[in-house]
Amino acid sequence: MNKQPILIVEDEPNIAGLIETYLEHAGFATLRAADGSRALELIRIVRPRLVILDLLLPEIDGWSVAHALRRESDIPFLILSAQKDEIDRVAGFTAGADDYVVKPFSPRELVERVRAILRRYEAGATEEQPMILRAGGLELDPGRYRVSRGADEIELTLIEFRLLQALMRAPGRVQTREELITRLYDDEPDVIDRVIDVHVGKLRRKLEPDPSSPRLIRTVRGVGYRFATEDEER
Numbered sequence: 276m277n278k279q280p281i282l283i284v285e286d287e288p289n290i291a292g293l294i295e296t297y298l299e300h301a302g303f304a305t306l307r308a309a310d311g312s313r314a315l316e317l318i319r320i321v322r323p324r325l326v327i328l329d330l331l332l333p334e335i336d337g338w339s340v341a342h343a344l345r346r347e348s349d350i351p352f353l354i355l356s357a358q359k360d361e362i363d364r365v366a367g368f369t370a371g372a373d374d375y376v377v378k379p380f381s382p383r384e385l386v387e388r389v390r391a392i393l394r395r396y397e398a399g400a401t402e403e404q405p406m407i408l409r410a411g412g413l414e415l416d417p418g419r420y421r422v423s424r425g426a427d428e429i430e431l432t433l434i435e436f437r438l439l440q441a442l443m444r445a446p447g448r449v450q451t452r453e454e455l456i457t458r459l460y461d462d463e464p465d466v467i468d469r470v471i472d473v474h475v476g477k478l479r480r481k482l483e484p485d486p487s488s489p490r491l492i493r494t495v496r497g498v499g500y501r502f503a504t505e506d507e508e509r
């Protein structure tokens with residue numbers, strides 16, 4: 276049993292208390308931060324198992340915490356926000372968030388989302404004899420959650436990693452956005468297609484010598500994406 280705490284970053288004590296109660300009832304250890312700078316401090320010292328992140332915070336706002344979190348770690352996080360706008364939702368995922376919950380929310384559902392993220396995340400890391408994938412000069416090692424090209428390690432977010440893994444499993448095979456969404460967000464059927472496009476764009480910038488004419492991750496117009504076959508890489 277993983278006893279690393281879940282960090283609740285929320286400046287409204289009532290909401291923080293509610294989340295804490297539900298998480299602890301579900302068997303999780305928790306920790307609270309009421310502002311962004313305290314959150315960053317705790318993230319660096321404690322290395323929480325997951326972070327629940329409110330966006331509107333004193334000191335340092337949630338977006339900056341999200342970016343720092345992604346830059347410095349692969350700790351999963353869930354954004355909690357009063358902002359209903361779809362733009363924010365997309366921005367949340369592009370900031371590397373593993374999920375996004377809009378206030379007001381059901382604490383029970385929040386706990387379910389936390390469980391789902393941890394399932395995805397920890398399954399990826401502990402799969403038995405995970406298969407190392409090699410294609411396009413890249414090596415993807417699910418057991419070590421690591422992607423490299425030669426001696427260079429390429430840093431990816433969890434979602435980018437899963438996306439690349441899905442594509443590299445079957446070079447040449449077209450995968451629709453819907454298929455990819457199911458693989459990436461099995462508990463979130465309504466994630467919009469654009470989220471995939473945004474993550475593909477980010478992967479290409481990290482992997483392709485010329486992201487504007489991608490060689491490894493090919494677009495199949497109107498359908499989805501596929502990883503290049505060996506013939507195409509030459």
Ligand code: CA
Binds near residue numbers: 285330
């Ligand atoms: Ca707030």
